[in-house]
Amino acid sequence: MTVRVRLFAGAAEAIGQDEVTLADVTTLGDLVARLVADFGSGVAPVLDRCSFLVDGVRAADAETRVTGTVDVLPPFAGG
Template sequence: MAVVRFFAGAAEAAGTATATLDAACIGDLRSLLGERHGAGFSLILSRCSLLVNGIRAADDEVPLSALDTIDVLPPFAGG
């Protein structure tokens, strides 16, 4: 199972810093996370960047394997 790491507001909305999921691609991962954590989390997730093994995954068709680490990063502000 792939490891999903949540950061900042995404971790707060998920109620956890990590999870494990079996998903074939980023689109499946988004759906599974929405089912698991609810509509409020799905809204936050829609604004997040996803990194697969440190590489941005902008396309829902990006494949996933059980060895992948996915980081869920909400938008950051600052200056």
């Protein structure tokens, strides 16, 4: 399955793009591992702090199945 990954703020900076398309990923864990493999180990600490939305729903853990669109959201500050 092909998944559209939208990256925001620090996640986009770490990857160097605001959107990527990944094929052959089925879980959130697969997706994160693939991003690290494709874009370097330096993105791992950023992704460790991110929240993930799968088709608009917050992903609970690495075993969450991914489909359609995954949004990668770094922590936000402010109030």
